[in-house]
Amino acid sequence: MAKIVVDPITRIEGHLRIEAELEGGTIKDAWSSSTMYRGIEKILKGRDPRDAWYWTQRFCGVCTTVHSIASIRAVENALKLKVPPNAELIRNIIIGIQNVHDHVIHFYHLHALDWVDITSALQADPGRTAALAASVSDWPKNSATHFKAVQEKLKAFVGTGRLGPFANAYWGHPAYRLPPEANLMATAHYLEALEWQKEIIKIHAILGSKNPHPQTFLVGGMSIPVDPDSQNALNADKLITVKRLLAKAQQFVEQVYIPDLLAVASFYKDWAAIGAGVGNYMSYGDLPDPVSGNLWFPAGIVRNRDLAKLLPVEQQKVAEFVDHSWYEYQQAGAGKGLHPWDGETEAKYTGPKPPYEYLDTSAKYSWVKAPRYDEAPMEVGPLARVLVAYVAGHKETKAAVEMVLAKLGVGPAALFSTLGRTAARGIDALLNARQTPVYLEMLIDNIGKGDYRIHANEKWDPREWPAEASGYGWHEAPRGALGHWIRIKDQKIYNYQAVVPTTWNASPRDGKGQRGPYEAALVGTPIAKADQPLEILRTIHSFDPCLACAVHVTDATGNELVQIRVS
Structure with a gap:
């Protein structure tokens, strides 16, 4: 039996190794x-x-807002704080556009090249490319002149011999199926998405002062002042700018991203039967209504791919196991997990010294813990979010899902796959692109009524806090269900644990030997060329891994962690 290793998996954040x-x-x-x-x-x-x-x-330089939101919600939950409507609406706008921005980047710059052979684009006919593009979208840049210019730019780039991140790709792999014209169209939009994302993320700069890592978050609300007559506050001019950028974001998703997604997917329908994974899906829900607190994206769990039943999420059923992770627990024995409030992060590396060919996968083999819900593995992410909303009867999600399934000519069961995971990310981007402007209009209306409140202004003094408090903050990040758990004692953090989407998805085996979602999704995948395992990249990239979030690399003492020598 042959064994292959992909280490590291590229076009992700962090270091991920797959053995198969x-x-x-x-x-x-x-x-x-x-x-x-x-x-x-x-x-x-x-x-x-x-x-x-x-x-x-x-934790990460990619997930720029998500840990702030989850952390603040955890503290507010512990202290029983309710934020003012303006603060909730601004948070929803930041969350929504983060998801849209992240999904577009993932599709074009992290995942598309698993399906698109850009070298094939050099043989495309720009006129036929324009005709293809016109058949799927009325995007104004879809002209023969534009595609010809992109092709010339691509030829010049290849002619330099310095291919950078494209140098080690599996170009010409037999698993690529798009015709040259589709490859040229996707390559052109890859370049356009680079320019688009640079503009769209200005919303974070306006509402959060900067990106990455916006600075206006605050326990109890937000720190950005609201005053339509002040240049130093969130005023009418800034709100108009945000409105324009949100419209630009929605236009690109509707006229470029979704048409490209459907066009590419139509050539790979067999991938609707590959990469299903563990079959359990969990979403924490998000986008709270500023008055009622009800979540626009519903929370829930789908078990065993059953689209007829939705289960509630109960935070006390979350636990992390370390039977195959390089940690040791003082409070729990073999096969036992710890709830995040009691979580421990005590490293104990028992793996081989590098360089090594293979890990001992019968023992501990990863720095990622193994989160489980009610002792079962859960897939999280846009697919889980869309499935939960679909089963919950969320009308906007059902309409978007049914539109995509109808255009592809497949049924709901196709969602349980690598292709479904990729399609769900586009659906999630579309839903967020359409809903985020709604929150902006609500914010504008609220300010117009004279409500400038932005912070709760209560329990800010730690002397008002209880001696001990515990809380958790949930957020549906672009990559899925993110949870922060905090225990406060004597006004200080007593314990803190983050269970992030990639920890759920990239988890190793648990004490029962249950595979994590990545591992389960790869089982049964056909491999055309063992020395060029493109198919592994397709399924793993469909989850959009972020290993920095999952393992949080840091050294508080300033010790050197690695040396890099360029010869």
């Missing part, structure tokens, strides 16, 4: 491993809970 056993050209078993250490939770102990959001958003 092949039998008859198909993956029989797989193991997911992170080779980075997790430790920032220990840095948070003893600090002021109101500062936790500022530290936790540095």
Whole structure:
């Protein structure tokens, strides 16, 4: 039985290693491993809970807002704080556009090249490319002149011989199926998305002062002042700018992203039967109504791919296991998990010394813990979010899902796949692109009524807090269900744990031997060329891994972690 290793998986954030056993050209078993250490939770102990959001958003440089939101919600939950409507609406706008921005970047710059052979675009006819593009969208840049210019730019780039991130791709792989014209169209939009994302993220700069890592979050609300007559506050001019940028974001998603997604997917329908994974899906829900607190994206769990039943999410059923992770628990024995309020982050590396060919996957083999819900593995992410909303009868989600399924000519069961995961991310971007302007209009209306409140102004003094308090903050980040759990004692952080989307999805086996979602999704995947495992990249990238979030690389003492030598 052949064994292949992909290390590191590229076009993701962080270091991910996949080992897979092949039998008859198909993956029989797989193991997911992170080779980075997790430790920032220990840095948070003893600090002021109101500062936790500022530290936790540095878990990652890609997930720029999500840990702030989850952290602040955890503290507010512990202290029983309710934020004013303006603050909730601004948060919803930041959350919504973060999802849209992240999904577009993922599709074009992190995942598209698993399906698009850009070298084939050099043989495309720009006129036929324009005709193809016109058949799927009325995007104004879809002209023969534009596609010809992109093709010339691509030829010049290839002619330099310096291909940068494109140098080691599997170009010409037999698993690529798009005709040259479709490849040229997608390559052109890849370049347009680079310019688009640079403009759209200005919304974060307006509402959060900067990106990455906006600075206006605050326990109890937001710190950005609201005053339509002040140049130093969120005023009418800034709101108009945000409105224009939101419209631009929606236009690109509707006229470029979704048409490209459907066009590419139509050539890969067999991937609707590949990459299903564990079959359990969990969403925490998000986008709270500023008055009622009801979530626009509903929370819930779909078990065993049953689209007829939605289960509630109960936070006390979350636990992390370390039977196959390089940690040791003092409070729990073998096969036992810890709830995040009691979570421990004590490293104990028992793996081989590098360089090594294979890990001992019968023992501990990853720095990622194994989160489980009611002792079952859960997939989280846009697919889980869309499935939960679909089963809950969320009308906007049902309409978007049914539109995509109808255009592809497949049924709902196709969602349980690599292709479904990729399609769900586009659906999620579309839903957020359409809903986020609604929150802006609500904010404008509220300000117009004279409501400038932005902060709760209560319990800011730690002397008002109880001696001990525990809270959790949930957020549906672009990559899925993100949870922060905090225990406060004597006004300081006593314990802090973050269970992030990639920890759920990239988890190793647990004490029962249950595979994590990456591992389960790879089983049964056909591999055309063992030395060029493009198919592994397709399924793993469909989850949009972020290993920095999952393991939180840091060293509080300033010790050197790695040396890089360029020869």
